[in-house]
Amino acid sequence: MSLQINANMKRRYAAEKRFKACAVAALALAGAFLLFFFSDMIAKGLPALQQAEILVDVHYSDTSMKSYRKAVDKPFREIVSRGWLRTLPLYMEDHPELMGTTQARWVIADVDVDQYLKGKAHRLKEKYQLQIDQLQSEGRVKLAFNTGFFTNGDSKMPELAGIKSAVVGSVYVLLLTIVFALPVGVMTALYLEEFAPDNRLTQTIEVNINNLAAIPSILFGLLGLAIFINFFGAPRSSALAGGLTLALMTLPIIIITTRASLQSVPDSIREAAFGLGASRWQTVWHHVLPLAMPGILTGSIIGLAQAMGETAPLLIIGMMAYVPDAPGSILEAATVLPAQIYTWAGESIRAYEERTAAAILVLLTVLLSLNGLAVYLRKQFERRW
Amino acid sequence: MNVADLSFYFFAGLLPLSVMAWMLGRNKVTGATTSERWNSRPGHYGWYSVIWLAAPALAVALLAGLLHLTGLYPVSGTVFLPVAFMAAAAGCWQGLRLIRPSLRAMYAIEKVIRGLLITAAFTSILTTIGIVIAIIFEAVQFFGIVSFWDFITGTQWSPDAASGENVHGMFGSIPIFAGTFMITLIAMMVAVPIGLLSAIFIAEYATENFRNIAKPALEILAGIPTVVYGFFAAITVSPLVVKFADSVGLHADYTNALAPGLVMGIMIIPFISSLSDDVIRAVPQSMREGSLALGTTMSETIRQILLPAALPGIVAAFLLAISRALGETMIVVMAAGLRPNLTWNPLEGMTTVTVRIVDALTGDQAFDSPETLSAFGLGLVLLVITLILNVISIYVIRRFRQSYE
Numbered sequence: 001m002s003l004q005i006n007a008n009m010k011r012r013y014a015a016e017k018r019f020k021a022c023a024v025a026a027l028a029l030a031g032a033f034l035l036f037f038f039s040d041m042i043a044k045g046l047p048a049l050q051q052a053e054i055l056v057d058v059h060y061s062d063t064s065m066k067s068y069r070k071a072v073d074k075p076f077r078e079i080v081s082r083g084w085l086r087t088l089p090l091y092m093e094d095h096p097e098l099m100g101t102t103q104a105r106w107v108i109a110d111v112d113v114d115q116y117l118k119g120k121a122h123r124l125k126e127k128y129q130l131q132i133d134q135l136q137s138e139g140r141v142k143l144a145f146n147t148g149f150f151t152n153g154d155s156k157m158p159e160l161a162g163i164k165s166a167v168v169g170s171v172y173v174l175l176l177t178i179v180f181a182l183p184v185g186v187m188t189a190l191y192l193e194e195f196a197p198d199n200r201l202t203q204t205i206e207v208n209i210n211n212l213a214a215i216p217s218i219l220f221g222l223l224g225l226a227i228f229i230n231f232f233g234a235p236r237s238s239a240l241a242g243g244l245t246l247a248l249m250t251l252p253i254i255i256i257t258t259r260a261s262l263q264s265v266p267d268s269i270r271e272a273a274f275g276l277g278a279s280r281w282q283t284v285w286h287h288v289l290p291l292a293m294p295g296i297l298t299g300s301i302i303g304l305a306q307a308m309g310e311t312a313p314l315l316i317i318g319m320m321a322y323v324p325d326a327p328g329s330i331l332e333a334a335t336v337l338p339a340q341i342y343t344w345a346g347e348s349i350r351a352y353e354e355r356t357a358a359a360i361l362v363l364l365t366v367l368l369s370l371n372g373l374a375v376y377l378r379k380q381f382e383r384r385w
Numbered sequence: 386m387n388v389a390d391l392s393f394y395f396f397a398g399l400l401p402l403s404v405m406a407w408m409l410g411r412n413k414v415t416g417a418t419t420s421e422r423w424n425s426r427p428g429h430y431g432w433y434s435v436i437w438l439a440a441p442a443l444a445v446a447l448l449a450g451l452l453h454l455t456g457l458y459p460v461s462g463t464v465f466l467p468v469a470f471m472a473a474a475a476g477c478w479q480g481l482r483l484i485r486p487s488l489r490a491m492y493a494i495e496k497v498i499r500g501l502l503i504t505a506a507f508t509s510i511l512t513t514i515g516i517v518i519a520i521i522f523e524a525v526q527f528f529g530i531v532s533f534w535d536f537i538t539g540t541q542w543s544p545d546a547a548s549g550e551n552v553h554g555m556f557g558s559i560p561i562f563a564g565t566f567m568i569t570l571i572a573m574m575v576a577v578p579i580g581l582l583s584a585i586f587i588a589e590y591a592t593e594n595f596r597n598i599a600k601p602a603l604e605i606l607a608g609i610p611t612v613v614y615g616f617f618a619a620i621t622v623s624p625l626v627v628k629f630a631d632s633v634g635l636h637a638d639y640t641n642a643l644a645p646g647l648v649m650g651i652m653i654i655p656f657i658s659s660l661s662d663d664v665i666r667a668v669p670q671s672m673r674e675g676s677l678a679l680g681t682t683m684s685e686t687i688r689q690i691l692l693p694a695a696l697p698g699i700v701a702a703f704l705l706a707i708s709r710a711l712g713e714t715m716i717v718v719m720a721a722g723l724r725p726n727l728t729w730n731p732l733e734g735m736t737t738v739t740v741r742i743v744d745a746l747t748g749d750q751a752f753d754s755p756e757t758l759s760a761f762g763l764g765l766v767l768l769v770i771t772l773i774l775n776v777i778s779i780y781v782i783r784r785f786r787q788s789y790e
Contacts, residue, residue, distance in 0.1 A: 209509050312739070
């Protein structure tokens with residue numbers, strides 16, 4: 001009998017161990033994926049922070065003004081970036097004092113040279129490979145920090161493509177999102193939490209907000225296209241249309257988090273204010289709102305981070321347009337960082353891959369810092385009553 | 386002057402005027418010689434006159450906007466600005482005239498504030514109505530061209546071949562929904578076991594310190610933008626799947642359904658784990674202790690007591706996760722194919738509802754072409770499914786809360 005119980009116990013303990021091992025394994029799997037994902041992105045993206053440059057003699061002359069390819073000597077014409085050469089005439093117009101001189105300059109190399117130096121797939125001819133090896137032994141080729149990636153707009157030449165116009169577009173769109181969503185969101189939450197009677201209408205609004213939070217983001221894109229662009233005539237691809245669309249998408253997040261932080265302010269605060277003769281709005285404005293502020297701030301930052309990474313609705317309203325220069329106003333065609341990632345990911349030239357990954361690293365860094373900031377603020381200002 | 390400049394001048398003019406009105410209103414109280422007691426604080430009278438200044442100006446702006454949009458009367462800037470500011474001045478004058486000790490300025494302000502808050506609350510309703518109307522309006526046009534029956538029972542989706550009147554049988558959505566459900570199924574097969582077991586570990590086995598690290602770490606997965614997941618699925622996971630399939634002698638397309646499904650599953654893990662964690666922890670401690678006191682092991686308590694008790698909440702989490710997976714766009718746009726394909730083989734390329742919506746609306750078609758309109762037809766179905774799933778999960782969770790809280 002006791003033997004049987006012992007055997008039974010053994011079996012049960014074994015089952016316990018198996019179950020716990022499964023749970024640990026599941027968590028470990030998620031963790032392993034996180035690790036794999038980040039190391040993969042870093043490995044793919046870091047090379048893009050460097051860019052091959054070649055030391056060549058650049059001739060500033062009328063001949064090169066007319067035909068820019070002649071600005072460098074013949075053997076270099078195929079290994080120097082064509083896109084860079086194309087900008088030379090403009091550069092010479094801006095610097096007339098250089099005309100007639102020849103200067104040795106570090107110049108951005110062609111994309112295939114860059115990929116060859118980084119040991120990636122490339123289409124560089126044998127002859128140029130030898131030339132690069134030769135130049136490298138003379139110290140005339142180097143991998144330098146890729147400042148162009150942060151200061152250039154998008155380009156059809158991978159070696160010149162940068163994220164600046166996308167970053168500026170993202171900033172515009174997010175500013176508009178805050179301007180529209182934050183006041184309306186906080187006001188809605190204030191109404192529902194502090195003013196509204198508990199009636200049918202209030203319940204309808206509440207159910208609505210919950211539903212709104214669950215609607216797939218792409219449908220907000222359909223809304224933006226049909227209402228903002230086709231009906232109200234906002235320019236297609238503009239930051240205005242994008243900001244409005246994302247604002248509607250962020251609204252439920254801000255409302256829900258604001259309500260939660262308003263709820264966490266104890267009623268004794270309100271009752272004390274009422275007891276001293278304060279009106280409802282005075283109570284809210286002077287007491288409840290300041291106490292709920294950290295929670296509102298955290299929620300807004302999280303909502304903003306989500307809006308910042310959103311792509312699908314912006315594709316629908318045309319924000320994946322090719323935008324080489326940073327937009328000057330909210331009505332001009334703009335693109336945002338996630339949309340830039342999407343367009344680069346679809347490019348057939350392989351060299352865009354590392355730039356895509358690098359743009360992803362930039363985006364992830366910003367998003368993680370925003371989320372970290374939100375967590376820090378919550379820890380710093382959270383009050384337990 | 387364009388609209389942007391005009392609104393800039395309008396608000397730039399309104400701001401200093403408001404400050405002025407505030408000061409005028411307040412000074413009328415502080416500078417008053419009457420011995421009567423004022424009903425409200427001086428600042429209230431300041432705000433009172435600001436409201437009287439701003440309301441007519443905003444009303445004029447609204448009217449001008451409406452006239453402009455409907456095209457009844459093109460409002461030019463040289464007319465609009467003077468009229469708006471004159472209305473503001475008249476309003477302010479009237480407001481200042483009304484200020485007297487017996488005026489209950491505070492109550493008036495509170496009423497206006499309340500009105501503003503209600504207006505804000507209605508934007509959420511307006512947004513929902515806007516989405517529904519925008520989608521239904523276009524979807525109705527689509528179903529005017531393509532019969533609804535053909536749409537839900539057809540097995541061929543080839544909008545490129547549809548031109549002019551020849552639309553019959555070209556918009557059969559079954560292969561698209563089949564692809565959507567296949568990818569969702571793969572995602573759920575990844576997310577449910579990992580998410581649920583992680584939640585169980587975090588809720589029941591982990592120490593407080595471990596929990597404080599593991600939970601935010603899992604949340605990172607939800608914070609990664611979907612476009613990044615899409616790139617990862619297309620560039621890293623898809624070739625891995627192809628290589629793996631090759632090594633076991635199978636053929637896999639580069640746009641196979643498995644890669645986006647797997648990556649989407651990983652994206653959804655935190656949705657399931659954090660909601661399940663919440664509901665498991667919400668099961669009363671007494672049930673846990675009662676079971677353990679009878680001599681059960683931890684896993685027996687979890688499987689036989691806690692999970693059944695938390696089941697409604699967990700089901701709600703699944704439903705929300707499914708609706709998230711159905712509506713997910715970027716991962717499938719970047720990693721799944723464009724080709725509608727009715728198959729059970731996840732190694733083949735297939736397409737989803739969201740992919741076809743993006744494809745139809747980012748092309749060069751005219752806005753009223755059947756292909757563009759088909760996006761709204763698909764969007765309508767997606768919206769309806771999502772809302773149904775959401776309503777069920779809200780209902781289930783409410784029942785769960787009622788039984789334990």
